Structure formats: C-alpha cells, structure tokens
Amino acid sequence: xxxxxxxxxxxxxxxxxxxxxxxxxxxxxxxxxxxxxxxxxxxxxxxxxxxxxxxxxxxxxxxxxxxxxxxxxxxxxxxxxxxxxxxxxxxxxxxxxxxxxxxxxxxxxxxxxxxxxxxxxxxxxxxxxxxxxxxxxxxxxxxxxxxxxxxxxxxxxxxxxxxxxxxxxxxxxxxxxxxxxxxxxxxxxxxxxxxxxxxxxxxxx
Amino acid sequence: xxxxxxxxxxxxxxxxxxxxxxxxxxxxxxxxxxxxxxxxxxxxxxxxxxxxxxxxxxxxxxxxxxxxxxxxxxxxxxxxxxxxxxxxxxxxxxxxxxxxxxxxxxxxxxxxxxxx
Numbered sequence: 001x002x003x004x005x006x007x008x009x010x011x012x013x014x015x016x017x018x019x020x021x022x023x024x025x026x027x028x029x030x031x032x033x034x035x036x037x038x039x040x041x042x043x044x045x046x047x048x049x050x051x052x053x054x055x056x057x058x059x060x061x062x063x064x065x066x067x068x069x070x071x072x073x074x075x076x077x078x079x080x081x082x083x084x085x086x087x088x089x090x091x092x093x094x095x096x097x098x099x100x101x102x103x104x105x106x107x108x109x110x111x112x113x114x115x116x117x118x119x120x121x122x123x124x125x126x127x128x129x130x131x132x133x134x135x136x137x138x139x140x141x142x143x144x145x146x147x148x149x150x151x152x153x154x155x156x157x158x159x160x161x162x163x164x165x166x167x168x169x170x171x172x173x174x175x176x177x178x179x180x181x182x183x184x185x186x187x188x189x190x191x192x193x194x195x196x197x198x199x200x201x202x203x204x205x
Numbered sequence: 206x207x208x209x210x211x212x213x214x215x216x217x218x219x220x221x222x223x224x225x226x227x228x229x230x231x232x233x234x235x236x237x238x239x240x241x242x243x244x245x246x247x248x249x250x251x252x253x254x255x256x257x258x259x260x261x262x263x264x265x266x267x268x269x270x271x272x273x274x275x276x277x278x279x280x281x282x283x284x285x286x287x288x289x290x291x292x293x294x295x296x297x298x299x300x301x302x303x304x305x306x307x308x309x310x311x312x313x314x315x316x317x318x319x320x321x
Contacts, residue, residue: 081297
C-alpha cells in the first residue's frame with residue numbers, strides 16, 4: 001500500500017497522483033500508471049520505472065495482510081470496501097455469489113496461525129496433491145529443513161537444500177514402506193500461487 | 206477483450222528470482238507468444254498482457270460496516286487492512302483487490318493507493 005502523495009525535492013507536497021492498471025507486467029509484477037503523467041510504477045516497491053516520474057518512489061503505508069476474523073477482532077469498528085457493481089445479481093443472491101467465486105483467496109491457518117507473517121509477496125513453495133494445492137512458506141521449510149503434512153491420503157514431505165536453496169517434494173502412502181514418488185514443487189510469490197491455485201492451503205511458522 | 210484471467214497464466218509462470226536448473230523461467234520469446242508484445246525496462250522484460258485499464262482500478266470507494274461485511278466476508282478470508290492517522294480502520298478483501306488491483310482512496314485525510 002502506498003501514499004499517493006508525491007513530494008518535491010524540498011519535502012513539500014508536489015502533487016497527488018491517481019493510479020490505474022497499465023495492463024503490463026514487469027518482473028512478473030503488475031505495473032501501475034499515474035493518470036496525471038502516464039508514468040509507469042512498479043507495484044513491487046512503488047518506484048516509477050519510466051516516464052516523467054522515473055526514479056521517484058512512493059512512500060509505503062503500513063498495512064496488514066490477514067484474515068477477516070483477525071482484522072475484525074483487532075478493529076471492531078473497521079470499515080470494509082464494498083462496491084455494489086461487483087455484485088452479480090440482485091437481492092440476497094449477491095452474497096451467495098461471493099462465496100461461490102473460485103477466485104476467493106482463503107488462508108488456511110495450520111499450526112499457530114499467520115499473524116502478519118504471510119503477505120502477497122511472501123515466497124512459498126507449492127505442490128498440488130490430488131485436487132488440493134498446498135503452499136509452504138520458504139521461511140518455514142528453510143528453518144525446519146523438512147516439512148511434512150498429510151494430503152489426499154498421503155504423507156508429503158518438502159525437503160529444503162540449503163546449498164542450492166531448492167525444495168524437492170516426496171509423497172508416500174501412509175503406513176507404507178514405499179520410498180515415495182517425487183512431486184513437483186513450484187517456487188512463487190504467494191499471491192501468484194494462490195491466484196493460479198484458488199483455495200490453496202498455506203503453512204507457515 | 207482479454208478476460209482478467211489471462212493474467213493468471215503469466216503470473217503463475219513468472220517465478221520470482223528463480224535461476225538454475227529445475228526452476229521454471231520464462232524465456233522472453235515464450236513470454237511474447239503467451240502475452241503479446243514485450244520490450245525491456247532496466248534490462249527486465251515489460252510484458253503487455255492487457256490493454257490499459259483492462260482491469261479497472263477503483264476511484265470512488267464506498268464502504269460498509271463490519272456488521273454489514275459479515276454478509277459477504279468469510280472468517281478465514283484474506284483481507285488487507287490499514288489504520289489511518291486518526292484511527293480509522295479499513296479493510297479491503299483480497300477478492301476485490303484481485304478484481305481491481307488498485308483502490309485510489311483517502312484515509313483520515315491522506316491519499317493512499319490500496320494495492321498489494
């Protein structure tokens with residue numbers, strides 16, 4: 001989240017910018033543009049990468065990426081963004097459409113919970129077992145060396161190699177003697193993994 | 206018009222910082238076939254995947270209370286939350302940030318771009 005204020009060199013307010021989605025990706029991340037000058041800004045760190053404002057950085061605004069129940073518990077008087085045009089129909093079925101949308105992003109807290117430790121740009125290692133996608137944060141698998149969880153009747157272990165910083169996955173049947181089969185592990189930002197695997201579970205420290 | 210979901214393909218493939226064998230790294234020529242024309246800024250590919258404003262940012266945000274939001278937010282649903290300098294708390298669901306990417310907002314007198 002960024003401030004839309006742009007300061008002049010002497011620290012005074014220069015202007016306030018309005019941002020739109022350019023439709024481009026840079027470093028695989030969304031590129032914004034400001035409507036005042038058309039300059040490009042990377043969503044990655046709020047820096048202008050091209051145009052009149054090239055080199056200028058937007059100031060970060062502290063924000064928290066968490067679950068609704070945690071945010072509401074901490075801020076019972078919170079406002080929540082709601083745009084009526086996002087509804088797909090009329091009447092009570094509007095809300096049903098929210099719950100039915102497969103693009104909804106859920107955070108499945110396993111273990112001690114997320115706190116503020118998982119954000120859109122958190123690096124995760126993801127696997128798909130059967131019809132369920134699982135992501136394990138790099139922080140967790142690097143710290144523990146190996147993370148094991150049950151999925152679709154199997155035990156899945158992700159092994160972290162500190163020399164190569166790569167993660168390999170092995171799935172084996174519960175209670176079985178088999179060596180297990182290799183499973184594909186993808187390294188990605190959490191937001192990219194969860195968008196291509198809606199409903200993915202996530203494990204973190 | 207290219208649907209929003211077209212973004213899912215390049216986002217899923219462009220893995221951050223990956224180098225070395227075994228990791229999926231998209232070659233520029235492949236990115237071009239997937240997502241249209243590209244050029245480079247600072248040595249990194251700028252990939253054009255949608256027309257400008259193909260994803261509409263929100264310019265006039267409206268809000269409901271926490272109680273009203275209960276009707277459409279699940280307890281374990283992801284939200285991005287922020288608190289203004291006067292203590293106003295505001296939450297944006299990841300679902301809506303996914304649809305709009307940017308919300309041009311004002312919080313306690315400070316203009317902010319809610320994005321993730």
